[in-house]
Amino acid sequence: MNRFDLIVVGGGPGGIFTAITAAEKGLKVALLEKNKRIGNKILVAGSGKCNLTHTGKPKEFLDKYGMNGKFLKEAINKFSPEMLKTFFKENGLPLVLVEESGKYFPQTFSSLDVVALLKRKMENLGVKIVENIKIENVTKSEDEFIITTDKDTYISDNVALATGGKSYPGVGTTGDGYVMAKELGHKIVPPKPALTPVFVRDYMFEELSGISFQDVKVTVWRENKKVVEKRGPVLFTHTNFSGPGILDNSRYIENGSFLEINYVDKDFETLNREIIEEMNKDGKKTVKRVLNSYFLPDRFIRRVLSLAEISEELKLSELSKEKRENLVKMLSSNKMEVTKVGSFEMAMVTRGGVAIDEVNSKTMESKKVSGLYLVGEILDIDGDTGGYNIQAACSMGVLAAKSMKKKEMR
Template sequence: MPENLYDAIIIGAGPAGLFCAITCSKDKNHRVLVLEKMNTAGRKLLLSGSGSCNITHSGSIKSFVQKYGNNGSFLRHAFAAFSNNDLIEYLNNNGINTIEADNGKIFPESMKAGEILDLLLRKCNESGVEIMYGHKVHEILRDKGSFRVRASGKTFLSRYCVITTGGLSYPGTGSDGDGFRFSGDQGHTITELTPALTPVKTSTTIDALTPGSKPIPELSGITIKNASVTLNRNNRKFVTYTGDLLFTHDGLSGPVILDMSRYINPGDTLFVSFIHSSYESFEEEFILKSRNEGKRMVKNLLQSSGVPERIVQMILDLSRIPHDKKSSEINREERKKLVSLLRDCPFTVTSKDGFNVAMATHGGISLEEINMRTMESKLAPGLFFAGEVMDIDGDTGGYNLQAAFSTGKLAGDTIYRKFR
């Protein structure tokens, strides 16, 4: 075979690309090339879980597909081909023990992402996969049933081509959107691209509502466990998520915000509930406590219900209730306002943090143009996709890495069958 002629070329040396390469070269009888623009592989993988590599999550396939917004059903076949349990078994069989955290997140026992990357590179080497670093792909052309790939002044030919270049998040790792351009050149539609798994900045509307109230920055560092957050747009309820909420110096973060950030736009209002009971039941509880403990200050009564002190101070300011007011002195109007804000406190979104901060990209290659059973393009036979370059983004907790491995495996299996 000529030097630059390959059976399959994979563009991008992240987990999706490397695992695809390992899968389609398992009998070592075919030439498989991975082209990587950076001088090392797996840069984004090394950042996952702050370096500890939250590789996947526990749970059934049914529960998994619910973690990808509206597009989870597309991944059913990929998860059937290579599930979270399959990934754990693969790692265990190759000397990497895993541990499960209380929240269901799965990590390598070493808590080191580098261990996962080392395994993938070792398996590539054992399978005869060639990896060329510092090779930036400029163009992919289809020519009489094969692909001509131009990279760093060289031309490579291949029967099959797989785009695994990731999205736009963490561009310093090499994810700068090249894959979208290559896919568009082959006739594919790219859906709107926005940051996902990212914090949001909120305006200080709380200050504007009540002169002298506590500014948002004073809430920085507060965590609300299992908070309910509802996204409203144009005065209509859009979606509600539940999870841990973190106040930052300029807005909101935490798993609940990261997971719903795929839907959030500037101008939206986020209604945060600081209590777990309904409006009616909490009001009844408050009335009862006020009768029985009327001499207690309102702020102490609320704190005894589990609301953090600084949140209580903010809610009192919004309700125009003095901090030293006794619970027996609260009138009906004040009580209604107080309970309403505890149940649905509004924060207006001014912006989402950008792709430099976002852990994933919402949007990508339209899934309608990809065969979900094979990961092959419906428009360009022989062209495949895997990972974040597609219009798939999962919740925080290992779901995006699992999707990368599963789609990479499915694409690799399909190519391997075509080899035969």
């Protein structure tokens, strides 16, 4: 009979670490994955190099998950980034730090190696892995769960839903878990793309695709109120703004939002004053030469001067007040109306999902259905780019498994 102490639905990082931890404490575990293989989301992490976590103490991590970061306090403390690194080291695949980014990768920089290790670990612990299986229904009858699939029926005392969100639908995260959770009585916060590029009206930098700024201030506005202000790298593409400084802020964007970028790390008044002072000191100097002193990319300077209708040979003494202020505004507070964020196909994670006020943050158990645990991106919580989402999923999985109790033999 297909009876288990725990059925894990979903073979991503959250589901896998739930299964491993539960099996280590003696539970009989099965992991059901609808794709032909487990770990599809892991395989695409870090463009295949598998960015697993980030530098920083657990307390610092909580600031990386938007408004809901506090929910993860118990999970991150119980299974910290250091513990994740120790896990991989003890299992033969140490993680290495890429200093300039703060990201940790497996020393082979191969997501295939990560998935192979995790699958081997589960098999050694006796976890039954069933791939290419479609979950048709999850119900609870008295004190046990009945999981109906296209292949067989499974019965378990505990169920962990770790199906992911709706981002990267090509790897199988198509929102199935939301349906299961809703049928079990949970409220679903409408899922939306997150960690995604941002599109603006009349995008002006299509010809600068590939140019990036390593540390600029990015602000999101709505109804003339500042929603969030963060620093980070920004990348120009052919059609939109991208890079971590944009991706991390995309979760805050709603209809009617404006995106503001400061390319020079100086406010309007400061930059305007500096240019006036430079003009008084040497009016024969060209505007372009002054902009070069701010270490801006040359192609960007040329494009901005063109947009401001300023010749590259124009001298400071010839620069009108109107054009000067227009140029300063473009460099220090380039404010643009957002038309949309990238689709789920472009998004790295999903915001929205099972409402976190219906889940016990100290155990990951549902407050509505005893024995039901919700882990990872299925919940209304999403992190910044850089390994934060995988870390959160693994931490939630470990916490959930440690909180489960094995029922006495009937």
